[in-house]
Amino acid sequence: MGEIKFMKGNEALAEAAIRSGLQGYFGYPITPQSEVVEYLAMQEPNHNYVLIQAESEVASVNMVYGAAAAGARVMTTTSSPGFSLMQEGVSYIACAELPCVFANIVRGGPGLGTIQASQGDYFQAVKGGGHGDYHLIVLAPNSVQEMVDHCRLAFELADKYRNPVMLLSDGSIGQMMEKVVLPEPIPYKPDKPWATTGKTPDRKRNIITSLYIQSEDMEKKNQTIQAKYQEITKNEIRYEKYRVDDAEIIISAFGLTSRICKKVVDLAREEGIKMGLFRPITVWPFPTDQFAEFAAQDRVKFFLSAEMNAGQMVEDIRLSVNGKKPVYFYGRQGGIVPTPEEILNAAKGHLK
Amino acid sequence: MKEGYEVVYKRPKTLLDKRMHYCPGCFHATIHKLLMEIVEEMGIQEKTVGVCPVGCSVFAYDYMDIDMQEAAHGRAAAVATAIKRMLPDRYVFSYQGDGDLAAIGTAETIHACNRGEKFTFIFINNGIYGMTGGQMAPTTLEGQKTTTSPYGRNVQKLGMPLKMAEMVSQLAGVAYAERVSCNTPANTRKAKKALKKAFEIQGKGLGTTFIEVASNCPSGWKCTPVESLDWLKNKVYPYFPLGVFKDVPAVKEEV
């Protein structure tokens, strides 16, 4: 077993990145995420990664671009306004197919908003955010342990598909301390023949670009990355089920709210209400078929999505369910974490 | 008022009677007061529009009884530019920290100065990111410890602290650039004079005015307010000297 520690989500994420062979980190302070760069600054003398506190998120994301294209294992982390600022670079990275990891420790928006936890950036994370047709692989951890586990997974998926991967976390997971089991450090040997490391006689020159000025070329590029997205959708959908086998109500949530909803399910069951939780772990690719399967079962009466936003993932559930069953929503905004009781009450309100 | 007493100090009406969220001893509070005194003395409350971007002073609009806009981190100069261009007869100022003005917003700062945008920059240089909990700023001194330079700022990797007042004074659009501080009553009076002068030059439309305050951050520097004054005197002023770096109106008068 790995080393057991009591750590903050942000620090655990930084430590996990180090243990996954991090070679470059570029970031800019923003609450509630700054502990990542602070932790890396503290650990810097013990490791070999390159660490730069950039002058802005715009610079950070473009440093990620450059370092990833140079073949390094790289990451940046930020919180909502910072990730908004990165969007141009994210779109370029997606088109240039550069493996890298982003973490968004989401806070309440829109605008400068609040620094308290929120899930208001779901759309931005899974529907693009930047311009053009692209997707990040998006993992939604719900504990400090998953900050660690998903970090390593994110680096692996990024390399496997040459695609940026994002951890869609939130301020409370970033700030809270929990028990974590840390994985063994792994040495990282990049195998990236496409990287711009200097042209040797044995290969053609490597170009990293997102410019395809001829429409035909641009369409071909789009088809390539869309084919990749299909491959990812086939292979990488992850989810968790809790007491769904006989459930008549399927409650759904990602990230922090999924923990709260487990409690909701237990409370409901105590009252004799047959409820189960279906939690997408990858929110892109989205477990569409799994939702459709539930919708096809006679015993399932309705779905309820609980989120810390004004209703975002609920739209993907509705698309998956495709009108077969009602899909309801309950949410809090502004950095307020819903209680199990209020979610349960919302569900009961739809029972009649 | 009581017989035999005279008023030696009162809060300017333009400064709202509210408990400030600033840490004890922080110059942000002092500068707020000076600024609002000037607005009151010049009688320009109706003609003043302020811009406060993100940083500890993002809540400045809670204290200043004038119209204000909040701007995204680093973008105050762009926002202020547009306000001033739309309302050229108003007094417009941006109130920015060092992270804001000299890191994420450097491009906006330089270009507003270069265009000679006729608003006043009030630049609170405390050498640290106060609001986010004490990270390194572009103005953090060599060797200074912050949460992201826990072993001291290594200038080999991170470069020397940026001297913004000196830098912008090189730009043609800038009419006035001065660095002031508030560590003593005398310096505080000078700071007020500088701010007032900047506003007057703005009123005459002579170009960009830029007042840098060599400021403190007892919380981020992890010291007492009094110790922060020592740090200013011993470490900050030697690198960031107080004084006037550009004074176009004065030069013009001499000619």
Next chain:
Amino acid sequence: MLVEMIFSGFGGQGVLSMGKLLAYAAMKEGKEVSWMPSYGPEMRGGTANCIVNISDEPISSPVVTAYDVVVALNLPSLRKFEPRVKKGGILIWESSTIKQPPTRDDIKTYAVPAVDMASNDLKNVKVMNMLILGALVKAMAVVKTDSLLLALKETLPPRHHNLIPLNQQAIELGMAQVK
């Protein structure tokens, strides 16, 4: 069993660290724990708090708004969190600095003059938080005293281990305040 607690007071009174220590001790006993600090500009005003949950089962939400145990070390915190103690819950408050006692009678309240006792009896006001923690574990046995001491040993850097006996004394003194 799930115990939901909040520790609140001025920054510098050690509220965050006492919550952390308690959570760590509980983790050592094999419990599930979470520790959630207040963060950001709200700390500028000088108040700080942390929510600590200790449970036999995985913890659903690290953020809660009603508490089994409230620790209040200054008046603003007492005012803010007294109404949020669950019926029958526990409120521990620092009685040498807070002059307006709590008013509710449907909860158990414990006045601990921790500041005075730490500075007078132990000659070190910094261990005030350990006194409070002692009172807490006596009022409600969320963890064993031994686990607290183990937690101290494992979380304090070795160069501060000479302070462990003093902390132990403070914990014991705090326990003695709760009858």
